[in-house]
Amino acid sequence: MTNALMEDLKWRGLLYQQTDEKGLEELLSNEKISLYCGVDPTADSMHIGHIVPLLTLRRFQNHGHRPMLLVGGATGMIGDPSGRSEERILQTTDQIDDNVVGITKQMERIFDFNAENGAKMVNNNDWIGSLSIIEFLRDYGKLLGVNYMLAKDNVASRLEDGISFTEFSYMLIQAIDFNHLYNNYGCRVQIGGSDQWGNITTGLEIIRKTHEEETKAFGITIPLVTKADGTKFGKSAGGAVWLDAKKTSPYEFYQFWINTADADVIKYMKIFTFIEREEIEALEVSVQEEPHLRIGQKTLAEEMTRLVHGQEALDQAIRISQALFSGDLKTLSADEMRDAFKDVPSSEMAKEDKNIVDFIVEAGISSSKRQGREDVKNGAISLNGERVTDTAYEVSAEDRLEDQFTIVRRGRRNYSMVKFV
Structure with a gap:
């Protein structure tokens, strides 16, 4: 029998690769599980490309499973080579800590932390940060062959241009995360973007090699989201x-x-x-x-x-x-106008009263004084949503929002921002 959640994920186009499709469907049909998705704090905010695996994880929560959200306080210090052609610029510990705070707040908007199957936040620095280099090499480095790691796409794609040992070791460190969550939280599934397949399967390999009993862990990747024309989304x-x-x-x-x-x-x-x-x-x-x-x-x-x-x-x-x-801008606050018009053409002007015709010509809104007079007389010019039809009108401090800018509209859709200095 097909599991309802997995059927929904297929319909939505959210399944790209699975390590054991039949085994996972059987597991989900018989019990509620914990599963995780990780995000490295390489910036103080996620962008919309980051959230597809997280939203998929939330779908599991909606079906009664417990999501675990891993913020990579440790792996963020290393840098994931997946999907990159060059080394990342390493960030400081303070930058990473600030980024963790920002990303955590965004996670809290997406997931339910108070339900019976409430989401749980973890930071891999809590277990990776205390691991000595000798422990890392003896306990985990021995578990993977170099040839195994070289065969992974996220490493193989970088060999021609070069990859540091730091980024080369990333997949093993992320594999330790999956093993840690499997041991301590009974976490059975990792979800990631399509570029995470190598990291996820390496985690399953570490789990397999560190447990005598039969392990039942799984991996899922989500397709890369593109536009209909094939260009990059986001x-x-x-x-x-x-x-x-x-x-x-x-x-x-x-x-x-x-x-x-x-x-x-x-x-x-x-x-x-x-x-x-x-x-x-x-x-x-x-x-x-x-x-x-x-x-x-x-x-x-x-x-x-x-x-x-x-x-x-x-x-x-x-x-x-x-x-x-x-075209009714009068309903907007100054902050809302600044927000709405941040990308329109802008010019700068001194803070002084000025005739409306001179004002729109100097701002480059009308091409000449003759054109400017016609635009004003024809009702084509509005300041902050108020139409100006008098060519003798003086643009003054009353027209400056927060004494900083004026929004000028010419015609129906041509907006400009005049900033005062």
């Missing part, structure tokens, strides 16, 4: 889409999902949201038959923004979006 015009609101604001985060192509929206809904199959299939019909309504994109954006940033941040993102669509 980048916006401003770079990576971060979970930290200071790096990618909730409005920007919301807009990223709103701008999903029709060809991708159902695929992403399956991968990233917890919406049930029936509702997704109904939304798929809407995307096909009435794509202009963009109901799929709106649903995806709302689900993801609520999950990562909460309902209040989602409400704010929707309010900004509606204000921009209608």
Whole structure:
């Protein structure tokens, strides 16, 4: 009998490789287990590419299993060679500690820590950090042959350009993690991205070699998420889409999902949201038959923004979006305007009163004074959402939000930010 959870994961396209598909389905059908996913704190925030394995882990929790969240305080000091063509820049202990704090907060938004099968956070520095080099080499280094390690894709792909012993040893250190969680928490499964297959199977090898009894541990990897055109997923015009609101604001985060192509929206809904199959299939019909309504994109954006940033941040993102669509900026606060217009063309100007025509010409909004006068008279110019039609109007301190900037709109959709220095 097919396990309902595994069937759902297959339907969502979340299964790439499994070490023992039949054995895992049998295990999940007969008992509730602990399983884990690890994240190295290489930055103080995760981005959306990081969370697919974590969201998959949350699906296991929704089916009664216990998720274990490993933050790599130790492995983050080493650097995973997987998917990289060059060595990582090593971070300081203080940087790693700060990054752990940031990532932990983001984990707490995704998982339920208070349920009977509540998520558990662990940091591998708690057991790796106290391991001496002699213990590491005697107790674990002897368990793997160099040829075995060289055959792993994450190492083999780096041999031509070179790999340090530090990064070469990474897979063994991560394998110690799986073994430790298996021994101390009964952890039976590790989940990771497709680039983690070599690390996961090495963990299973260490478990096998350090136990006399028959071991029953498993590994799962998640496919790399791509766009319909085959390009890399997870980048916006401003770079990576971060979970930290200071790096990618909730409005920007919301807009990223709103701008999903029709060809991708159902695929992403399956991968990233917890919406049930029936509702997704109904939304798929809407995307096909009435794509202009963009109901799929709106649903995806709302689900993801609520999950990562909460309902209040989602409400704010929707309010900004509606204000921009209608052109009614008066409903927005100065902070919301700054957030909404951070990527529009900008110019700098001295803090002094200035005639509206001179103001928009100096800011490069109108090409000449003649054009500027026409734009003002025709009602094409608005300051912070207020239309200006008088060519004698003086732009003053009252038009400067927080005495720092003014949002100028020319026509229906051409926005600029004038910053005052």
